[in-house]
Amino acid sequence: MPFSQAKEIWPTPERPVTHVRVIKSERRLELWINEIKLRSYKISLGPQPIGAKRQEGDGRTPEGRYVLDFRKADSVAYKAMHVSYPSDYDKAAAKIAGVSAGGSIMVHGNWNGWGFLGPLMRYFDWTNGCIGMANEDIDDMWNLVAWKTPIEILP
Amino acid sequence: MRLRLVATLVVILAAIAASYFFGFMPHFVPRPSIRSANLLLNQEPIGVADFIRVDKSDRKLELLRKNEIIATYQIALGRNPLGHKQQEGDKRTPEGRYTIDWRNPKSGYFLSLHISYPDQNDTALAQNAGMEPGGNVMIHGQPNGYDVAGNALQSFDWTYGCIAVTNQAMQQIWNAVPDGTPIEILP
Numbered sequence A: 001m002p003f004s005q006a007k008e009i010w011p012t013p014e015r016p017v018t019h020v021r022v023i024k025s026e027r028r029l030e031l032w033i034n035e036i037k038l039r040s041y042k043i044s045l046g047p048q049p050i051g052a053k054r055q056e057g058d059g060r061t062p063e064g065r066y067v068l069d070f071r072k073a074d075s076v077a078y079k080a081m082h083v084s085y086p087s088d089y090d091k092a093a094a095k096i097a098g099v100s101a102g103g104s105i106m107v108h109g110n111w112n113g114w115g116f117l118g119p120l121m122r123y124f125d126w127t128n129g130c131i132g133m134a135n136e137d138i139d140d141m142w143n144l145v146a147w148k149t150p151i152e153i154l155p
Numbered sequence B: 001m002r003l004r005l006v007a008t009l010v011v012i013l014a015a016i017a018a019s020y021f022f023g024f025m026p027h028f029v030p031r032p033s034i035r036s037a038n039l040l041l042n043q044e045p046i047g048v049a050d051f052i053r054v055d056k057s058d059r060k061l062e063l064l065r066k067n068e069i070i071a072t073y074q075i076a077l078g079r080n081p082l083g084h085k086q087q088e089g090d091k092r093t094p095e096g097r098y099t100i101d102w103r104n105p106k107s108g109y110f111l112s113l114h115i116s117y118p119d120q121n122d123t124a125l126a127q128n129a130g131m132e133p134g135g136n137v138m139i140h141g142q143p144n145g146y147d148v149a150g151n152a153l154q155s156f157d158w159t160y161g162c163i164a165v166t167n168q169a170m171q172q173i174w175n176a177v178p179d180g181t182p183i184e185i186l187p
Helices: A088-097 A115-123 A135-144 B002-021 B120-128 B167-176
Strands: A019-023 A028-033 A036-042 A064-074 A078-083 A105-108 A149-154 B051-055 B060-065 B068-074 B096-104 B112-115 B138-140 B182-186
Touching: A028 A135, A036 A135, A064 B096, A064 B120, A078 A135, A088 B096, A088 B182, A105 A135, A115 A135, A149 B120, B060 B167, B068 B167, B138 B167
Parallel strands: A019 A149, B051 B182
Antiparallel strands: A019 A028, A028 A036, A064 A078, A064 A149, A078 A105, B051 B060, B060 B068, B096 B112, B096 B182, B112 B138
């Protein structure tokens, strides 16, 4: 199905968004229903956009398979959806390295008060390792993606 | 001399017939390379490992300590060895990053270490596809009572998605790997 037609599809509880895919190198976040790509948004990453997150404060975005396990409408940024990093594996790997795995990785809108810069913020990496989106994009995604949707973050 | 030869043949045929009967080898899956299982068995004591890396396409399991490989074992996979496990009964071995979360010394196979599949992501993906994710993916030795077959089972992929090693190798891995050890399974 062409991407332009897929924009007309509305997910339902019977036919939810099956997975979210993030491609870090292309700065893209995509919503999928099985084999149909529903949306593709431009995203911003942290100060260290290359490589998987290993420890607290490294400014990296995790890579791997996680879940959007809860959402927060009143965080420091506009609408945030939490990524289930660190997993048991991440915690175990951090323990071996003797560091803290960190956490609080969100897919979120612009920092509160910075929404007016909106779409401009799409063009540079401004988060601390989270996945940043323009406010209108996170608004759209907020309405399409259900609780506990799987998210796959690729390098 | 001839009697011994005949007796050996009978025993081998009986073993194969019995394994068909118990459903252990309904068909053979071709694999990239068949190596002697003993070739990769480490004779010296190896101490404690802090990381397990499995390479499915190389049929290899490595134990690491501080980023250095301390032991390598040849493994057998499920009858459907390609791709990440997605649902119950697909006989695939999961790919990704998990931990060894518990162990069973009295399983149907010689010693088994449990891999933490399915994680939240696997469960959610299977649910959205209307399937069961399955589970009970283990690293284990040979089926109980089959140790007479020696390492013959290691020359093809015979499990239901678990990772199988020889009993000797399993004993080493069991001793070297504490619960909570991270495991990375590569395609």
